Each structure stands twice: as C-alpha cells, then as structure tokens.
Amino acid sequence: MSWWHIFTREIKQMFITDRRRAIFLFGASLAYLFLFSLLYGTHTVKAIPLVIYDQDQTQFSRSLIQAFDDSERFQIVSYVTTQDDMENALHEKEAYAALDIPQKFTQDAKSAHSSTVLLLADGSNIIITNTITSAAQEIIAAFSRETGARLTEINNVQLPSMAFNKAGPIDLRLRVLNNPTQSYLSFFVLGLSMAAFQQGIFLAVGASILSEYQNPDELKNAHPLSIMTGKLFPYWISASLAFFITVIAAIYFFEIPGKASMISLFFLSAAFIFAAIGFSAFIASICNNELTFTRISIAYTVPAFVLSGYTWPQEAMDTVGKIISYTFPLSYFSNTFRELMIAGYSPVLYRNIFILFLFGLVFTSIAMLCYIRRTKQIHSVPNC
C-alpha cells in the first residue's frame, strides 16, 4: 500500500469511520476558546467588596472614602463602627478589603503630624490582593499629594502649582506594553485554547496509531515510512486548519489581539503540530491500549500547561521546574504564540521553531521504530 492510499484511508477514518478524531482536532481548541473567553470576558477584577471603618467621621475622611468609592476597582459594601465588625466582614468574606481610617485622621494630616490609613486585604486569592494593593496605593498617593500640596500652600505661603510640585516632585508615568489594561482575556485564553489543541492532537493521533494494533494485517505490506507519512500527514494538515480557524475565531469573535504575521504563525504552528503529533505517536506506540494512552494524555494536560511558563514564568521556577518545563513541546509554543499575537513579535521565534522541529523529528523517528518493533511482535505471535 502506498503512502497516498494510507493517507486517503486515514482521512476516511478521521471524518467517517471514527469521527471522534475530527471532533478532538477541530473541537477542543474552539471549545476552550469559547468557554474561557466567556470566563475572562470581564478582563480584569473590578468592584471588589470593601468595608469602611471610619473612626474620624469628618469631611476630610469622607472625601478619602469618596475617592475609593469613585474607583471602579472597589465597591463599598458596608460601613462598620467597630474593629470587630470590620474583621468579621473580612472573616465571613462579605468583603475582601477593609479601609480603617484612624481617629484624629484629619487633625493629624492637616497639622503636619501625618496620619496612617490602614488597609486590610485578604491575601488568599492573590489576583484580588494585587488589585486591592495597587489600586489603594494609587488612590492614597493621589490623595496624599493633594493634601500635601494644600499644606505647603498654607504653611509655606507657596503658589498652588509650586506647592503641588514640591509636595510630590516626582511623577511616575507607567507604560504597560502589549497588554496595557492587564486584561486576563489577552493574557490567558490563547494558552488554554492551545493546551486543549494539544490534547485534541494527542487523542486523535493516539486513536489512529492504536487502531493499527487492533488490525495489524491491513498495513502488513506497506513500508513503515509510508505508514508514518500516510497516517500522520492528514493530522498535520487538519490540525493546521484547526489552528487557523481557532486563531481567526479568537481575533474576530473574541476580540483577542492578533498582531502576528500569518507567516510566522504558520511556521510556529507547523513546527508545534509536528512536535505534538510526533510526541503523541511516540506515546501511543508504546501504550498497550487506548485506555492507557487516554489516561496518560489526560494526566499530562495540566502539568504541561502549568509548567509551560504560560502563567507562572519559567524565570521564576527553580531548576527542577525549569528542566521539566524544557521537556514539554508546549513550553516552546504557547509563550511565543502569545508574544506573536499580542506584541506582534517574539525574539525566540526561530529558536523555538527549530527546537520544536527537532522534537518532532526525534519523536516521529522513535515512534516509527517502536511501531515497527510492535507490529513485528504482533505478527510473530500466531493468531494474535
């Protein structure tokens, strides 16, 4: 049987005999894209429940509260009158942050004694905690600067603009590149979709390889190279198609930035799909049956995603984490893919394409050797 015959036979299997394979290939990444775009559709955390404990009760303290109320990051859920009530609100998760304005807040601030406002934040979810601390810092800094300027105006007989510059002589201009609003949608969804994409490739290719062990006689006379080419090439084409459908859906339906050039995306995805197909063909060729293969591939999904450096960066991992991360094809793909999509450029693009291509070459070769050995074993056992 020539590779072309195997190729057409595989296409038939994928779309007609065992439709699961096509569903995995085309459905997994799109389903994750849809689900997680909905989850992260709000982009950032807003309206964090805040409780106010104002012991000062002056116009000045109320203007500080107003500044917190005006921020979209906070939503004041209650005003309490005791320390216990404030701690209780945090304890019972009615609020995730509490603003404690001390007694004589106005008096101290205005008589140049300075005053400290205490912000209590729940630290268990650091996405919330980070939002609380940076928003509160910003609000307090602006409020403090304004108050300082007024004090300088009065105490040192300075003109308003001069006083403002002296109270806060250095301004910080922050320019967050690539993802200015720190949107989770841009940050997270592509990688999740690609983790599912990888899973889809795994299950489809695994099912294809393992089905040959069930019917070993069908390809008995074909050359192993023709078998591998004929069997894996259709998955490469279909996966490439699925990848571009996902990218187009991400850009046009879910408003994820798409600054990447199509050529760089093509080469990166081609290399990754090759590596993923090779990797799954290798795992499938050493598994006894589809059940074991499915178990391995499911258990692999989460570590491959978490250790790819997509969320917790590789730079912050220790040596063990880094070494494991380097062994996963997804590590060379997902970060670069995100960089291409939201920055339009990745300095490690060519290096990663090369590494992924090598991965693919090595794994496909090993998979072929394992396949030859395995089929020989099957044929050598009579009636098996």
Next chain:
Amino acid sequence: MKLKEIILLELQVLFRRKSPTVLLLFSIPVLYSFLFGYAYSRNVIKYVPTVIYDQDQTATSRALIQAYADSERYQIVAQVTTQEAMEQALRENEALVAVSIPPKFAQNIKLGMASEILLETNSTNNMFGNSVISSSQEITQTFSAATGQKLLEAINQMPGPALRSAAPIKLGVRIINNPTTSYTNFMLAGLVANGLQIAVLLVAGTLIAKEYNQLFRWQDTSSASIIIGKLLPCWLCSIGAFVTYLGIIIVFFDVPFRGNPISIILLGSAFTFLVINLSLFFSAITKNEVSALQVPLLYIMPGLLFSGLSWPHLAMNHFSQTISSLMPLTYMADTLRDLLLAGYSPTLLKNVFIMFSSGSMLGLITMFVFSQRRRKIESQTAKEVPI
C-alpha cells in the same frame, strides 16, 4: 453477590498485583504536588530584569536608580544610553522593565517644577506586569516623599514637618491570611485537588462502562449494590490520596495548616464523594471505557479555572457563574484554601452539604441509568439466545 463481596472484589481490582489502579489514584496527586510545589517554590516574582536609561546622570537620578537596585523585585541588567537600545532590550526580552529618567530630572525638581520618570514594562505575561506596577509605585512614592521633604526644608521647614507635609497620609497595608502573597499558598492546594479529581476520573471513570460487556457476572446482584460496592472502596482510597497530598504540600512546601483536621477531612470526603459519583455517572452513560474518560475531557481545565480558585467569582459574569456552579472544584478549592490559610471558611458546611447531596443525587441517577441499560442489554441477549 452481596455488597461485602463486591467491595472485596473491587478492592482486589484496585490493589491487583499487575498494574494496580490505586497507584493512579495516589500517584497523580503526589506527582502534581511535587511538580507544582517545586515550580512555585520561589513564591513571588523577584529579580525582574531591568534596564536603565538615565539621561540625567546626576546624584539624584543615581539615587533613584539605587532605590530600584535595592528592591529585590528588580535586577538591573544593563544601563543604556539611547532610547533605541532601551526599546531593543525590551523587544528582545533581555529586560522586562525599563526605567527612563529624563534630562534635567534633578534640575527640574530643584527648581520646584517637578519631573517625571517613565517606566515601561513588557506585560505579555501579566505576572510581571502586576509585580512591577505595585512595586514601582511604592518605590517612586517613597523617593518622591524624601525629595519633597528636602525641597520643603529648603524653604525653611524643619525636617520632620517637611516630610509630613510632603507625605501627610501614609498607607499601611496589612494582608491577612497570606501576607507575602505567596503563589504556593495561593494555588498549590487547589491545583493538586484538580489532580486528585483527574485521578478519580481516570480510575472511577472506567468502573461501570466495563461492566456492560460482562453483565453475566452480576446476574443475582442489584444495580444499587454494584454501584455502592464500586463507590465505597474507591472513595476510601481517594480520601487516603487526599490526606497524602495535603501532608506532602504541608511538610515539603510549607503550605500553612491552620484549620481543624476534621473539617478538612470532611471537605475532602465530600469532594471525593461528589467526583466519584460524577465519574461513575459518566461511566454509566458512555459506550466504553475509553469514551468514559474522553467525554469529561472538556471539564478538566474548566473544572479548575471556573472554580474561583484563581479567577474570582466576583469577576465572573452570570453565564460563567452558572458554569462554575456545575464544577465540583468550585465547592472545594476556595474553601480548602481558606481552611488552610485562615483556619476558617464561612462556606464550609454549605459546600459540604452541596457536595454530599449532589453526589447522592448523581449516585441515584447513575443507578437508574445503569439498571435501565442493563435491562436493555439483558433483554437483547435473551432474544439472541434462542436464535
């Protein structure tokens, strides 16, 4: 077959010498604990590579650079002399932060005209962005207050009042439960709970599906006994796996353990009960063992990310909240983290109740589905025999 016999039989399957499935149940959470524990062992993002573009080159600008160099969040990797070189460093990922100090920085400050610094950060990965945004604000404000103090001293204020005038209001931040905002404390327990969920799915997911081909074994046994007989040994082992992984993350990765052990085990029991019942349900409705594992595939990552463990419920829209309410981990991950870090969770009893009751409900549905399919297969076999 009696219930006791089924339980013994299932235990034999779980612990059989050749490929014992109980190993899967324990090894995945244990492996995940070590993998993720080591990956997150640095806990916070530190030493973000930083490039400095100082166009002023004065004592004041160098003092500001020193303030960044002193912070453990930043590691200065290069000093550049042109805007292009700074942007190039950011573009090539040699640095993720660039601090640009304008010309006449010190002069403008001293003339009372105020000056500004520009901080650029590459936030392709939000983790860096978050770390940089909050720490740079802190550093610049402190530096600004100190500089403001000197300016006010120059117009005849005493140092103390000058500082208090420059920064009349200070912010004291007290982060409770996880003061260092450690990533290990934040994620590890929930992430490994997802590992346990996957392990349960892989083991329990095949238990019913495989029986459709060998129904002759259960001729005199009720469907309820079969389901319960399969559930109990698996549940017991899952609780064992839960306790094991918690032990590992507490002993090896210093995750705090402030809660009452009984509440934590109660939570773990309710969670494993629900997940096993869910797996058995998938197992009962699918056509074979492989499909029983593949059907809930869609739910593995969403199960984790819709649970509120990382992306909080308060930031979800109604649709996402509805999906979230269908995920077992929603009732477990946040509550477990609260119990471990704060020693208390206001939602413990509610969540335990939800998990036990929905688990029982799923168990009943599984029994119904199983007995229906069983009856159908048996009646088909009975018809085929005379032929």
